[in-house]
Amino acid sequence: MVEKINITFLGTGSAIPTARRNHPAMLLRYKSENILVDCGEGTQRQFRKAHINPCKITKLLITHWHADHVLGIPGLIQTMMLNGYNKKLEVYGPRGTKAKFEQYLDLFIHKENELDIVIKEINNEVFFDNEEFCLEAAKMDHDCPAIAYSFTVKEKSRLDKEKLKELNIPNSPLVAELVEGKTIEINGKKINGKKLIYTEKSRKITFVMDTRINENAIQLAENSDLLICESTYSKDEEEVASEHGHMTSVEAATIAKEAKVKALVLTHLSQRYEAIPKVILAEAKEVFKDVIIPEDLESVEL
Ligand SMILES: [Zn+2]
Ligand SMILES: [Zn+2]
Structure with missing residues (x-):
């Protein structure tokens, strides 16, 4: 039996949350590994709604330090501590992560010496590698230091x-x-x-959050089984998207196509498309067929 990789979309919105979509957060589960990618405000309640225990988190991957991706961290850590979190929490993020994370701890976590946290700033590199899987990062093109991540289970x-x-x-x-x-x-x-x-085939999942379209994103996503990609704007707003350091539906689909991924998940939708995610979906489909836009708390398994 092949061990499944499960990804739960805890938040699929962007800078401003809506009743339907919370700020960005995604949880990847594989065996005993629970990797949280970004942690927007309110993520801990999303954990509760999804009936997932946040004390299981092993790693936190931060794509960048814009508020919509990180404001949920202090509250989540407080809850984990109150619930007796006893693992070593590994935190990874772009340049500046160490100082910013320590400020969070100073401000909000008053028993931080009881916490076993390792914080690492990463660049274009494979930053975690064991017998089972590896994690890779690549620099993105946003308005602050930003990175995208890929998770690869090795063939075994x-x-x-x-x-x-x-x-x-x-x-x-x-x-x-x-x-x-x-x-x-x-x-x-x-x-x-x-x-x-039996041979368990290699599987790869790539997370590309806030960025303009760029070559690094295509390279990192190459041959992924699943690409989870921001799609903040509609194709009619290409200029606005680029101005704000984001992508359109068509640009996200272009990454999927050029990187030859198997399937695409679009997320980080602007509140403007609250009522019409189908427009974003239809635009992307013109470029790349196998694409979905999940709702909050939906999961995919591969
Ligand atoms: Zn964002
Ligand atoms: Zn951002």
Whole structure:
């Protein structure tokens, strides 16, 4: 069984929230990893509405320090502390993140010595890499230091645990040999590891929040299974979008097309399209077919 990656759109609006769309926040869940990308004001209530416990958060990725993406951080951390958060929280963000995050802690979190937080400022780089997955960042083109992120689960040979159970194989160092595809002998019975393993394909998800269209975004998103991209404006407002450091529906779809991604999610919608997200969707579809605009609290799984 392939371990699923689940992404919940906690907030799909932009600078000004609406009754329907809260400020930006997305939660990616994979195994025990819970990665929050941005944390707009009110994100902690979105967690409650989605019935997800914020104490499960392992990493916070900040795309940039505009209020709509970060105002929810102090309240969320306070709640996590009140609920006995006991993990090490890893915070990543662009240049300036360390000082700004520490100001937050100074202002609002009075028992910060009880918190285990590591804050890292990142650039164009793979900034986290373990056996299971890696995280990469790329600099974007906004009105302040801004970055986009990608999360990639690596291709891996995995042992089919259910088959293992059926065969009644005890947990022993021999299991490691089965993962390598070796044949082992247990209780006089020969077991071929190759028949118990399957390949879990690599999967990639890219988050491109506030930015003008740029080459870095296309490169980072290359071959993603899912691109989650800001689409603040309609195609008729290309100039305004660029002036404010944002993209139109068509520009977001162009990134998806040029990066050859499999599917596109548009988010960070301006309040102006509250009643007509279908216009944004139809415009994007002219360039890239497989596209959706989720509502708050909707999830996708891959
Ligand atoms: Zn924004
Ligand atoms: Zn912004």
